[in-house]
Every structure is written in structure tokens, then in C-alpha cells.
Amino acid sequence: EAQVTQNPRYLITVTGKKLTVTCSQNMNHEYMSWYRQDPGLGLRQIYYSMNVEVTDKGDVPEGYKVSRKEKRNFPLILESPSPNQTSLYFCASRRAGTDTQYFGPGTRLTVL
Amino acid sequence: AQSVTQLGSHVSVSEGALVLLRCNYSSSVPPYLFWYVQYPNQGLQLLLKYTSAATLVKGINGFEAEFKKSETSFHLTKPSAHMSDAAEYFCAVSDTGTASKLTFGTGTRLQVTL
Numbered sequence: 001e002a003q004v005t006q007n008p009r010y011l012i013t014v015t016g017k018k019l020t021v022t023c024s025q026n027m028n029h030e031y032m033s034w035y036r037q038d039p040g041l042g043l044r045q046i047y048y049s050m051n052v053e054v055t056d057k058g059d060v061p062e063g064y065k066v067s068r069k070e071k072r073n074f075p076l077i078l079e080s081p082s083p084n085q086t087s088l089y090f091c092a093s094r095r096a097g098t099d100t101q102y103f104g105p106g107t108r109l110t111v112l
Numbered sequence: 113a114q115s116v117t118q119l120g121s122h123v124s125v126s127e128g129a130l131v132l133l134r135c136n137y138s139s140s141v142p143p144y145l146f147w148y149v150q151y152p153n154q155g156l157q158l159l160l161k162y163t164s165a166a167t168l169v170k171g172i173n174g175f176e177a178e179f180k181k182s183e184t185s186f187h188l189t190k191p192s193a194h195m196s197d198a199a200e201y202f203c204a205v206s207d208t209g210t211a212s213k214l215t216f217g218t219g220t221r222l223q224v225t226l
Binding site (some may be wrong): 004035040041042043044045048052058059090092097100101103104105106 | 118121124144146148153154155156157160161163192202204213214216217218219
């Protein structure tokens with residue numbers, strides 16, 4: 001089944017404790033993105049990647065890191081999480097030359 | 113910079129009534145426009161998209177949207193609401209045609225009542 005998976009789905013952590021949210025897609029898509037969803041703000045793009053080893057900032061990259069060492073994986077790294085990063089995070093992927101993004105189920109992160 | 117504005121954070125309709133969710137865009141170049149739906153505790157699913165072909169776009173689940181350049185609008189409609197349509201709906205715009213960067217509206221939560 002074609003899908004985008006994220007882990008964990010739920011995470012509660014404390015300020016300053018490094019964490020990684022994984023994202024994996026099995027569709028061989030070139031493009032991958034991370035978004036955060038906050039009430040009243042919709043979804044905002046954090047980072048995106050156009051292919052292996054190619055990443056770029058989205059609208060709200062501060063406090064986040066990403067890497068794209070393999071085509072299928074695009075982890076989101078929070079080196080020192082803060083409470084304002086409490087949010088619902090979505091990973092998405094897309095095939096080059098197309099315009100439809102496929103979204104993962106989301107990761108709900110709470111930073112205390 | 114491109115942006116979309118969704119008028120109304122909450123819309124309530126009766127089952128069987130017309131659904132109209134509003135989206136206005138701002139873009140310096142011809143935009144690509146999308147409507148996504150998010151059911152409770154799920155990710156986003158593409159409903160339909162406008163990519164400079166026909167201005168009236170039909171999507172899944174009986175939804176459609178019309179691109180009106182003169183009004184910079186891309187409103188989502190459905191003639192008859194079903195209870196299963198209750199969800200949050202997001203309008204999004206991309207000006208590159210590649211959707212590497214989708215800019216989303218703030219969302220409209222649709223409630224369907226009996």
C-alpha cells in the first residue's frame with residue numbers, strides 16, 4: 001500500500017530534550033516536506049527536500065533541522081525543543097513533475 | 113508572496129443543504145490551487161486541484177470548485193451535504209506549479225446537522 005508513515009504518532013517531552021520524528025514514504029517520491037498545524041494558523045511548511053541531500057527552508061524553519069540521506073526518509077529533528085513547538089506535525093511527499101502531495105497521519109508533539 | 117484566505121473558520125449546514133466554503137487567493141503569478149480535507153485524527157487528503165486547465169474542477173465525494181480569476185476566488189461547493197462531510201477543509205496555493213511549497217489557509221471546519 002502506498003503511504004507516508006510517521007513515528008511516533010504521539011510524543012510528550014520536556015524542554016531541551018532532543019527528539020527526532022521520523023517520516024518514511026514507499027512511493028519513491030522525490031519531494032518531501034514537513035508542516036506544522038496550529039489552531040487558527042492552518043498548516044505552515046517547516047522544511048522541504050527536492051531529493052537526496054537537497055533541502056531548503058520553508059516558512060517556519062527556526063528550531064528545526066532535517067536531513068535527507070535516503071530517498072524514502074526525511075526525519076525532523078528538534079535539537080532543543082521548546083513549548084512553542086507543541087503542535088501537530090505532518091510529513092508529505094510528492095513525485096517530481098506532479099502537483100499532488102500525500103500526507104502522513106500526523107505526529108502530535110507536546111513540549112512541557 | 114502568495115497567500116490564501118478562507119472566510120469563516122466554522123460553517124454549519126443541514127444535511128442535504130448546499131455546502132459553500134470560501135477561498136480567496138493572492139498570487140503574483142497564475143496560481144495552482146488545491147482543496148484538502150482533514151477528517152478527525154487523520155492526515156490531509158486531496159479533494160481537488162486547479163492547474164490552469166478547466167476553471168470548473170470536479171473532485172472526490174461530489175465536491176467541485178470554480179476558479180474565478182476576476183474575483184481571485186476558488187470556492188468549494190457541494191450541492192447536498194452528507195453527515196460524512198463533517199471535517200476540516202483547507203485551501204492551498206502554489207505559484208510554482210510544482211507544489212514544492214504549499215501555502216495553506218487557516219481552515220474551515222464544516223459541521224453537518226440533521
